[in-house]
Amino acid sequence: MKYTKDHEWLRVDGDLVVVGITEHAATALGDVVFVELPEIETVVAEGDEVVVIESVKAASDILAPTAGEIVEVNELLVDNPGLVNEDPLGAAWIFKMKLDDLGVLDDFMDEDEYNDLIG
Numbered sequence: 001m002k003y004t005k006d007h008e009w010l011r012v013d014g015d016l017v018v019v020g021i022t023e024h025a026a027t028a029l030g031d032v033v034f035v036e037l038p039e040i041e042t043v044v045a046e047g048d049e050v051v052v053i054e055s056v057k058a059a060s061d062i063l064a065p066t067a068g069e070i071v072e073v074n075e076l077l078v079d080n081p082g083l084v085n086e087d088p089l090g091a092a093w094i095f096k097m098k099l100d101d102l103g104v105l106d107d108f109m110d111e112d113e114y115n116d117l118i119g
Contacts, residue, residue: 001089002105003114004065009089010105016072016096017105019065021053024118026088030057032081037073038095044068051094053084066104068097 002010007025011018026032034054044050044064051062073095077083083092099105109117 002108004108006063008065010065016098018093018096020093021088023088026085029055029060031055032084035077035081038070040070042070068099070095071098072096
């Protein structure tokens with residue numbers, strides 16, 4: 001698993017990358033009450049706003065960690081946004097992307113580097 005400075009995690013699943021938010025981010029957000037998912041087949045550039053997550057504390061944008069195409073979204077989050085708080089590293093994945101080059105993932109932090117960041 002890889003991590004971004006924006007508190008997203010990325011996991012390779014075949015030729016796709018699964019993206020979610022870290023436990024640290026889910027805790028900081030507080031109780032999540034709404035998740036707005038992107039459209040499937042949306043092509044995004046690195047840094048594009050892709051998802052909006054609203055909690056009882058604040059609204060937060062999830063940015064595309066890298067360029068690619070959104071190929072699947074986690075529809076479970078529409079009816080159960082609290083899943084983000086319950087299982088942020090598992091069942092609450094947010095979207096899956098197809099990248100032109102999985103090698104770009106080498107530029108992201110590993111778990112030890114991320115833990116140092118949030119220290």
